[in-house]
Amino acid sequence: MALHSLPRRAPQMGVRWTRRFSTSPRNASYADTLPNLKIGAHTRVLFQGFTGRQATANVKESLEWGTKIVGGVKPGVEGEHLGLPVFPSVKVAQERAKPDASAIYVPGNQTAQAIEEAIEAEIPLVVAVAEHVPIHDILRVHSMLQTQSKTRLVGANCPGIISAIGKCRIGFQPLPCFAPGNVGIIAKSGTLSYETVASTTRAGLGQSLCISMGGDVLAGTNFVDALKIFEHDSDTQGIILVGEIGGTAELDAAEWIRDYRQRSADPKPIMALVGGLEAPAGRIMGHAGAWAAPGEPDAQTKYQALERAGAVMVNHPEKFGEGMKTLLGNRASRPGTNSISNGGSQRRGFHTSRRVTPVSRPLAQQKRDLYIKQFQAFDILKQKSISINEAASSFDGSISISVDRTALSPCIVASPGNKVDPAQSRRFPFSYTLANFENSSIIPEVASHLGLPPSAQSKLAGLVQALWELFKEKEAFVLETRIGSFTDGSLEVRGARFGFDDAAYRSSGRQEDIHSLRNKADEMPEEVEAEKDGIVYVKYGPPTHIISIVLTVIDYKAKAASAHWVCIFYIQFRSPDSQPLTLSIVNGAGLAMNTVDALTIHGGHCANFLDTGGKATSETVKSSFRIICSDKRVKTIFVNIFGGLTRCDMIAEGIIMAFRDLDMKVPVVVRLRGTNEELGQKMIAESGLPLHAFDSFEGAAKKTICLTRSS
The missing domain is CATH 3.40.50.720 (NAD(P)-binding Rossmann-like Domain)
Structure with missing residues (x-):
């Protein structure tokens, strides 16, 4: 491939705002x-x-x-x-x-x-x-x-970037999964990318170049960047995109795919998956960037956009290999034709069951970030000499400072009216180095969008300046205010919702004064208790039948490095003779989100979530199982493991030990994939414990549901 032939990056398609500052x-x-x-x-x-x-x-x-x-x-x-x-x-x-x-x-x-x-x-x-x-x-x-x-x-x-053909790894990807081949992969989720890689390897396709977008709010390289590389790479014959909830990168990718398929006589086949179809609104789903801000699309919208653009959608990454093999075979047998251009039925052909429409849920608190109470936000604003009216119940609009994931910068979010309408909201990105809004050209445009008179621009600039100073000083990720205006041009804040970055405090020890405002007495006791062991636990209403899911990537080879990742879930199923239960899904990172999505297709609904985090130890895992076993509603445990950075036999040994130490009585279904998967499955099968080993997700999911409904 001639690198000089790559086109310069065009402005992102699908962006609903205009950049307001010169970036270079x-x-x-x-x-x-x-x-x-x-x-x-x-x-x-x-x-x-x-x-x-x-x-x-x-x-x-x-x-x-x-x-x-x-x-x-x-x-x-x-x-x-x-x-x-x-x-x-x-x-x-x-x-x-x-x-x-x-x-x-x-x-x-x-x-x-x-x-x-x-x-x-x-x-x-x-x-x-x-x-x-x-x-x-x-x-x-x-x-x-x-x-x-x-x-x-x-x-x-992110796990990094890797060339299977050139044997160049820059990151921590599990090498046994990779094989030189012709499929280019771009993914937000590390674990889902490993599943995708393994699937294409099993299908005999292998990979050309695998790029990780990563799970943070602001990514250095996005889907469109990678798609441009794959388009001009002669080693890449098929492309796989793995997205998830949060931001608009998937919509930008859909716009690019639509344009690419229109301008190419024989476009490379593109497959995709979007994790978090069942994610509740407003929750952070494991990754720091895996949450949809107000006005951002949910996972279902992203899924539909990619499907309409011509990407072949799947509901689980183990289907990528054989699916891409079919598409590449069709393309090879019909050179010069678009093998999926009219593939409405084909695009649904890789699904195994019905599509489930998500149920809307109220906004819940972000577990990885701190939202303070409104009166605390008002106290902070008063320190900036901002006029506050705590008793007002009507609003003329909202002004927020937040993060623009596409412009990769802070932005003003303005929405006119008494209610925040995402369709009426507009973003105004600006440079992180901007010091003062007094003479900024953004302020008149924001005022115009809010319907404020010219006389209010000075007060608006003062409010925005105060919010911007707080945003930087206290390391917020969103400062949202509801405002009221008067004919003389004065403004007052009548509502506020402030969110602050948890990483600034937990990993860097900054902003202790802000994070000391947290009141654990207002939180669920079980969640606070779990936190002592480094576990995030979220409990929901009581279902009729529950399955607990454990998603684990534990590096027993490098125990000293504490390279462990465990997520444990409860999946709620309707009883055979009852109405379907209310959908309530909370889950962790990409693999976790997709597991819940795929199980839901089989008839399940998630009710609880437990995440041991990225530095779990064997004691943390044991504490996690102890929490599961303390809930008498649990009828079956589903363990879905991809042994990428570790060996499946080591994972199997850890599961068996935890099972015996805790004297667990409920049946456990274990799906093992990855390094030494056959040995791990054999250990599970020969353990003498009520453990059921599978390598296929479909088979494991069906067995889990069968055990749950018969219990």
Whole structure:
């Protein structure tokens, strides 16, 4: 592929607003860095955080696989590690080793600084894998990225990027799943991408290039960026996109796919999945960015947009392999024709059951962020000398400061009227470096949209300035106010809802005064108790039948690194002789969301959620099972595991030990896929315990439902 032939990045399609600030000089655009994603055998990789435990283990695996690693950085230190040079800074590493890419292996609170150092050294590609990077740190990073044309970012909060053909891994993807081939994959979810990779490998297709968009609110590389790479990559014959709830990236991708299929005589087949079809409104579903803000589309809207654009949709990633094999076979047998252009029935052919329409639910509190009470928000505004009317019940509009996921910047969100209408809301992005709104051209446009007279513009600028200062000072992710206006141009705040970034406090120890406003006495006791063990537990109303789902990726090989991820769910089913129960779904990251979606197609509904987080230990897992067993409603436990970074036999051993230690009586269905899956399944089958082993999701789901309904 000729990299110089790649087109410059066009403005994102489907965007409902206009950029209001210049992001770069005329000849220096972040879009110019798009070709840097095309990694391969030639790519020289540098590691930041080189000598740490996780980086050391990753370097050893990647070197053995064939990745060309040229050394790493440890600030202020020179020497050698794993037979490779250690550099005192990224700048020195760039001068001496000439790396093409840098893998950042530092904690979330240090990630932004590491990215900034790589940008300043003009490293062509930077891959940030860390979770819990404070959102304001990433906003600052994007304000830098948008003013340069040398460095491309992948992440943060992602497994990275990998070329199966070129044997180049920059990230922590499970290598046994990958095989050289012709399918390009772009995914928000790491675990769903591993399932997708394994499915295409089992089908004999393999992969060309796999790019992770990541699960954060602001992604350095998005779906459209990856689709442009795949379009012009001769190694990529089929494309798979894995999305989820949160933001508009899937809608942008749908617009791109529609345009691509119209302008291409023989477009490459595209398949897709969207996780979170059953996610409740307003909840953060594991990933920091996996939630839909007011006015953003839900997962069902994204699914329908992609389907209308011509993507072949599936409900579970294990269907990607055989589905893509069929599409590529059709394309090969009919060269020059569009094998799925009129495929209405074909697009539904990879589903196994009915589609379920989600039920709307009221907005619930975000567990990964702190929403303070209105009177507390009013107290903060009073400190900024903002006029407050706590007794007012009518509103003339709303003004908010939030994050624009497409512009990768902060934005003003304005909505006229007494009720917030997403259709009437408008976003006005602005630069993170903007200091003052007094003379900003945005204010007259915001006032006009709200229907405020020119005399109110000065007061509006003051309110927006105060909100912007609070947004930065206190590291908020949304500051929403409901306002009232008067004929003399004065404004007052009559309602407020403020949300603050949890990562800023938990990973960086900042904003303690804000987060001390949390009152645990107002929360459910079981949830607070679970939190002591690092577990997020959400309990809902009592269903008739319940299935608990455990989704686990536990790295027993690197126990010291605490590379564990566990999510446990309760899935509620209607009883055979009752009406369907109210849909109430709360789940974790991509694999978890998709599991709930797929089980719902078989007739289930989720009622509870338990997530042990990204650094769970064996004790955390045991505490999780203990919580499950304390709920007498649980009739069956469904364990859905993809052993990517670990071995399925090790996972099976952990499940068996937990089962015996807790003296569990309920039947357990275990679906194992991944490394050593046959051995893990055999261990489960021969354990003598009421455990049922499967490799197919379909079979495991049906068995789970059967056991639940017969109990």
